[in-house]
Amino acid sequence: MRSPQLYDLLLRGGTIVTPDGARPADVAVLDGRIAALLPSAAAAEVPAAKSTLDASGRYVLPGLVDSHVHFRTPGLTHKEEWRTGSMAAVAGGVTTVIDMPNTVPPLITPEELATRRRLIEGRSLVDYRCHAGVDPSRVEAMRDWDRAEADSFKVFLSSHHTTPTVVRDIRTLRRIFTIASDTGVTLLFHAEDDAVFGLLDRRQAPPARYSEYERHRPRTGGIVATAQLINLAAEFGVRTHVVHVSTREETDLLAAAASTGIPITFEVTGHHLTFVDADIRRLGPQIRLRPAIRDEADRNRLWEAVRTGEAATVGSDHSPHTAAEKARPVPDVPPGLPGVQELFGTVWKGLRSRWPQEATETLMAIVAERLALAPARLFGLADRKGSIEVGKDADLVIVDPEAPWTMTPGRIHTKNNWSAYQGGELLGAVEATVRRGEVVYRQHGSAEAFGERNGRWLPARDSGAEGTTPGDRAGRPRLRTAAAPWVG
Secondary structure: OOOOOOEEEEEEEEEEEEOOEEEEEEEEEEOOEEEEEEOOOOHHHOOOEEEEEEOOOOEEEEOEEEEEEOOOOOOOOOOOOHHHHHHHHHHOOEEEEEEOOOOOOOOOOHHHHHHHHHHHOOOOOOEEEEOEEOOOOOHHHHHHOOOOOOOEEEEEOOOOOOOOOEOOOHHHHHHHHHHHHHHOOEEEEEOOOHHHHHHHHOOOOOOOOHHHHHHHOOHHHHHHHHHHHHHHHHHHOOOEEEOOOOOHHHHHHHHHHHHOOOOEEEEEEHHHHHOOHHHHHHHHHHHOOOOOOOOHHHHHHHHHHHHHOOOOEEEOOEOOOOHHHHOOOHHHOOOOEOOOOOHHHHHHHHHHHHOOOOOHHHHHHHHHHHHHHHHHHHOOOOOOOOOOOOOOEOOEEEEEEEEEEEOOHHHOOOOOOOOOOOOOEEEEEEEEEEEOOEEEEEEEOOEEEEOOOOOOEOOOOOOOOOOOOOOOOOOOOOOOOOOOOOOO
16 A cells, blocks of 8 residues: 655656666655655556656666866866856756866865865755865875765876876885775775876877877886786785776776775776777867877777676766867867766667667666766765665656667757767756756757756765775785786
8 A cells, every 4th residue: 555655756667777677667755865765557546646747658767976077166167167067067968976176276175175065065966075186295194084074085096188187107006005995985096107208208209199098108008007006906905996897908907906805996988988099080079088099909899898897897088178179279279078978878778779789778788787876885975875765765767768868059058058969969868867856957849947956966975885895915916927017
């Protein structure tokens, strides 16, 4: 017998995607949380609710968790800001983001987090937290953070336009791993070896054409750095997450390491799943990235890692630059592109086109795991975020999996007002996004509406990366090959 409870919101008639599988059900929301998952009922039996969203013929996903965005506050808000970045996020079904530390100043102290939170308050449509940064000149400052404030630290192993803090020597890197082992935090890495690129730069002139860029920042840098991180993760038993993996060699190494119990995971981005080197002739500066865009064989391997779960997460690496910055001379163009709004449409189109024989429910389960539950687990949010379960935050996305859509100028919400995906057809229309029971995005034909900018900062609570097994200091295999030394 149904409860006479008056719910705040009811999502009716959809197919919900839960950790236990997809099934028809209504989602009842009360006080910002999922209060009940109810069998779909005839209209006369629908429980009472203050408002209703019709999800008939649609899928209801958990709100997506993008653990890799650069919303540029503070210091770089000419490129992006939380007002526009969070608009792009909810339009793409993302309800939670984890922001990166490479701002001006970089996020390396608790005081800087307090400043950032004050700047964001009242401007965000999404809930959020931040990865802290590491200053190589004072790595002991990692110990100043409370685990609720910073449970994850981003380390850059090579430099580019927005990376003021780069770790270039093995002694400093080992010290970072020692502190992480002592404090129990997770380390994230931009894993390209700066010394490898320095060696190459001494032998060749700066690139004169975009097609030459990959040769200047080749896969070698990523492979060398990744091999060293596997060794360190095994030695110290520290949870290690490698972001924006771009090559088949790195994928193979990381998957093999994880299979032995080394506590290392990795992320793939929407743009490395979408673009290949042939696209550089068409898109030029828009897809100059770090790591660089690779070839078709690399993209195929990354997709297989997403399908099988070898890749733990898929993120956007939403890194906007202005059109003027992207119009600089070839050697000076900053790497990065916007992508949080396009992430779901990119991933869903790729899954559907590559595995057309798979049931929609099967592929939707992959989306829910890689783009919601896994990042929530890795970064201490799974008690509230990442899945459709009673008691969790009512973060929900209504999608039409069969609806194609095109990114047009009028649909671009990021501040820089351009998209590398512009004009290309994506798949899977986001019709409504609900964050903690509030509708923060609705699409009606060509019209869009946004909700209240009352997104909250999220302290980490269930830190421990559920689903991963910390390594031991002894007994783990290490890579001891002349082909993969540390070149720092």
